[in-house]
Amino acid sequence: MFSSVNNKISGVHLTSNTKQSIVAVLSVTFGISMYVFMNSFMSGVNDTQTNLAFTAMAHVRVYNDGPVDNTNLLKKVLPANTVVNLRSAKVIQYTEGIKNSRQIVSLLQHQPETTGVTTQVNINVSYHNGAVRINGLLSGVDVENEERLFGIGRYMLQGEWAQLKNRSDGVIVGSGLAKNMSLNINDNLNLVTDGGIVKNYKVIGIFETTIANTDKSKAYINIGAARQLLSKNADYVTDIQVNVKDYSKARQTAGAVAPAIPYKVEAWQMANGQLEAGSNLRDIIAKAVSLTILLVAGFGIYNIMNMTVSQKIREIAILKAMGFSGGDITQIFLTEALVIGVVGGIVGMVFGFFVALAVNNVPFKIGGLQTLPMTYKAHDYILAFIFGLLTTFVAGYLPARKASKIDPVTIIRG
Amino acid sequence: MDTTIALKGTAINKFFYQPEPFQVLKDISFSVNKGEFLTLVGKSGSGKSTLLYVLSTMDTDYKGSLEINGAVLTGKSQNQLAAFRNEHIGFVFQFHYLLVEFTALENVMLPALKLGKKSREEIEANAYESLKMLDLREQALKPANMLSGGQQQRVAIARALINNPSIIMGDEPTGNLDSKNTKVVFDIFKQLTRERGQTIIAVTHDDDFARNSDRIIELSDGNLLKTNTIGE
Numbered sequence: 001m002f003s004s005v006n007n008k009i010s011g012v013h014l015t016s017n018t019k020q021s022i023v024a025v026l027s028v029t030f031g032i033s034m035y036v037f038m039n040s041f042m043s044g045v046n047d048t049q050t051n052l053a054f055t056a057m058a059h060v061r062v063y064n065d066g067p068v069d070n071t072n073l074l075k076k077v078l079p080a081n082t083v084v085n086l087r088s089a090k091v092i093q094y095t096e097g098i099k100n101s102r103q104i105v106s107l108l109q110h111q112p113e114t115t116g117v118t119t120q121v122n123i124n125v126s127y128h129n130g131a132v133r134i135n136g137l138l139s140g141v142d143v144e145n146e147e148r149l150f151g152i153g154r155y156m157l158q159g160e161w162a163q164l165k166n167r168s169d170g171v172i173v174g175s176g177l178a179k180n181m182s183l184n185i186n187d188n189l190n191l192v193t194d195g196g197i198v199k200n201y202k203v204i205g206i207f208e209t210t211i212a213n214t215d216k217s218k219a220y221i222n223i224g225a226a227r228q229l230l231s232k233n234a235d236y237v238t239d240i241q242v243n244v245k246d247y248s249k250a251r252q253t254a255g256a257v258a259p260a261i262p263y264k265v266e267a268w269q270m271a272n273g274q275l276e277a278g279s280n281l282r283d284i285i286a287k288a289v290s291l292t293i294l295l296v297a298g299f300g301i302y303n304i305m306n307m308t309v310s311q312k313i314r315e316i317a318i319l320k321a322m323g324f325s326g327g328d329i330t331q332i333f334l335t336e337a338l339v340i341g342v343v344g345g346i347v348g349m350v351f352g353f354f355v356a357l358a359v360n361n362v363p364f365k366i367g368g369l370q371t372l373p374m375t376y377k378a379h380d381y382i383l384a385f386i387f388g389l390l391t392t393f394v395a396g397y398l399p400a401r402k403a404s405k406i407d408p409v410t411i412i413r414g
Numbered sequence: 415m416d417t418t419i420a421l422k423g424t425a426i427n428k429f430f431y432q433p434e435p436f437q438v439l440k441d442i443s444f445s446v447n448k449g450e451f452l453t454l455v456g457k458s459g460s461g462k463s464t465l466l467y468v469l470s471t472m473d474t475d476y477k478g479s480l481e482i483n484g485a486v487l488t489g490k491s492q493n494q495l496a497a498f499r500n501e502h503i504g505f506v507f508q509f510h511y512l513l514v515e516f517t518a519l520e521n522v523m524l525p526a527l528k529l530g531k532k533s534r535e536e537i538e539a540n541a542y543e544s545l546k547m548l549d550l551r552e553q554a555l556k557p558a559n560m561l562s563g564g565q566q567q568r569v570a571i572a573r574a575l576i577n578n579p580s581i582i583m584g585d586e587p588t589g590n591l592d593s594k595n596t597k598v599v600f601d602i603f604k605q606l607t608r609e610r611g612q613t614i615i616a617v618t619h620d621d622d623f624a625r626n627s628d629r630i631i632e633l634s635d636g637n638l639l640k641t642n643t644i645g646e
Contacts, residue, residue: 005527009513016515318511321472322525322573323500325493409473412507412585413463 006328009319010335013308021340024304028344028388029351031297035290035384036352041359042286043380044373046279050247052368053275055150055209056218057268058118058241059250060257062108064098065264067091097121101237104261113244113253118145119237121226127219128190129181136177136217138191140226149243152207152220158185159205168225171201175208176216189219199229210368291387298391305337305399316403317411326404333403337396338389345388349381419484420581420613421446426468426478428461438464439476440636448580449611451603453624456633463585465633466617470503470583471495483580500529504574506616508586510566512558512573518545518565519554522572529577537576544572548602564595571602582606584616588623600626 014021074084098104101119108117121140126133143165147153153161157175164170171189173181183189189201201221208215221229227236244253250267258265269276309316316329353376360374428439438461446452454462467473469480471487474495479488482502487495504525512521522541526532532540545554548568553561558569567587574582582603588596600623606612607628616627624630632639 005524005530008527009524012513012515314511315513318513319524320496321470321499321505323496323498323528325496327493328528409467412472412511413467 006324006331007335009332010339013312013332014336014339017308020304020308024301024340025344025347027297027300027304028341028392029348031294031391032345032348032384032388033352033355034293035387036349036380037355037359038286038290038293039380039384040352040356040375040377041372042282043375043377044360046282047375048369048373049279050275052209052211053272054243054247054268055152055155056211056214057272058149059244059247059268060242060254061266061268061271062098062104062240062242062261062263063238063266064096097232097236097238098240098263099235101235101240104240104263107260108240108242108257111242111244111253111257113246113249114242115245116145116149116243118142118149118241119223120146120239120241121223121230121232121236122238123226123230124194125191126194127177127181128192129183132181134177134180134217136219138171138193138226139218139220140223140229141220142223146220149241155207155209157206157208159203161205161207163204164220164222167202167204168222168228169202170204171219171221172205172207173203173219174215174217175206176212177219178203178206180216191219193229195230197229290384294387294391297388298395300395301337301340301392302395302398305333305396306402308336309333309399309403312403313406314411316406317408320406320408321412329404329406330397330400333400334393334396337392337400341389341392341396344392345385348388349385352381352384418447419445420448420450420482421469421615422481423469424479424481426465426476426480428464428468428473428476438636439468442478442633442636442638444631444638446581446613446615448613449607451607451614451628452616453627453630454615454617454633455619455621455624455630456639459635460633461636462617462633466583466585466615469615470505471499500525501577502579502581504577504579504582506567506570506574506582506584506587508589510558510563510570512566512569514557514559517555517557518550518561518569518572521558521569522576525573526576541572541576544575545569548572564591564598567591567595567599568602571599575606578610579612581613581615584614584618586617586619588618588620596620596623 071089072084072086073089074082074086078084105117105119108114119142123138123140124135125138126135141164143162147161159172161172164172173183173189177183181189183203185203185206187203189203190198191201192198227234230236242253244250247268251269254265254267319329356374356376359372362372363370364372422445424443426439426442427437430436430438442465454466456462464473468476471480474492479486481487482498485498487498490498512518513524516524519538519541522544523537526537526540527534542551542554545551548571550565550568550572553565553569558566561569567590571587588599591599603614603616607614618624
């Protein structure tokens, strides 16, 4: 099938007009390097966004979703079309939090995808300092596991995260909260739970996640201290947080354990649709822009190949007169296009890598970032190469087919 | 099957439809023997070139039938015809039509490389031999566009000969050459028919060239006027 004569002719065409060949190669190089760069940058942005989100949120959360819907108790016993007027229904007995947490934690830890499990006792509180009152969330945490899942230690401005383990009177507060409450290390923080219990803690650390809402309202205490505050036993938790190996597959893990757990099991995507949507939309934009660039590059190649065919129309006619078939002619020009595609693709991947590297070093000091984010994934490079090759194939095939249909008689007779 | 007949055309008719319907070849039947040096003559527009391109198998838009070396070629696919031309027909045109990006040697070798029946070394040796015969040994490695007009035409002849075709067709092969080079080309053609038994069919405007060939076929307004066998 691949005749060496045809390849030789392709080779001579490519090398005899070097300038034109280089322009064609450059257009592919440009398309592919932009594809690589755009996608690396977008997935860098997405990863950063996700990592930031996961500082306060686990991949899967188990919690007590509250009592069932009791707005119409009578519908269970009366026919569907009965008119019911029921006012001010009240739940008189309702179990808060998760009771048999040890069993559930053990179940979650034995899932193959699980990388970490931590338990929390989260309490809605109102912080008081003199006349200032701020509503917020007091999170009683398992200090070591919390660190393993969320890496809070990285965000500590003052004090040390690990100290919380041994200080049942200690609290670590967000930087915004500390500022609003005029708190420094070793100051007292007075708080009231929604159950009306008042308690005093000592500030032993200040953290800053850069998520303003968290920094302004959240404080951490030891999980034992939180249970004490609510007068609950050592098995009581409100939330179990689970991290899995691949966060994009959190739904599967949640789905797998949900039947065995009598509480709400929620993957992060369910609770944070906007994060997933944002990340998918950015992916779509990156793909759309880079494919457009590739398409433009494809038109460049199409143009150059078309020009080459027009320039060599007599040569093609003479080749056909000498006995080269339409297939041979197609092969000659398609080979040229594919050589341009492969060379442009390889150079484009290398060039794209260096563009990504350069942009990755541009300073960008917002929201905990130092430089613009970037990922380096082999799969982006491979896709860019495949798309580039496909583009050149199509852009080369059309002129090649045109060349193969040239009628030698019309051309030679003029 | 008559083995002495190289080419046979039977009742060949051809029409041009643009700008208006016009019959360019009218019921032409003739045959050419092996080793014959045939010239096609006639005024401009008489249809002689059109006939040559029908005979060459490149133009397939005609009525009638065409046989070369006993094989009926009418109705075959373009690809089959291309393969047939590659092996059995050599072309020399008014303009050399060499591939200017290749050397003279490479131009000569191309049809044989396409045929692929011999090794590259053999083909190269044959190409050198042809070039030597045409007094072009020194020009072999020059790019085709660096040669003079007469040299280019001789390279084109060497290219037509490389696959040792049974028929060589020329469309005014000497139309662009001076009298000295015309003589050279004519002598080569004559030599090929005499020494190798190859058949030559050439369209020409050159009366001297025609007169010295074996047979002249004259066309006028698409009709076969007469066939003169020289010396009769």
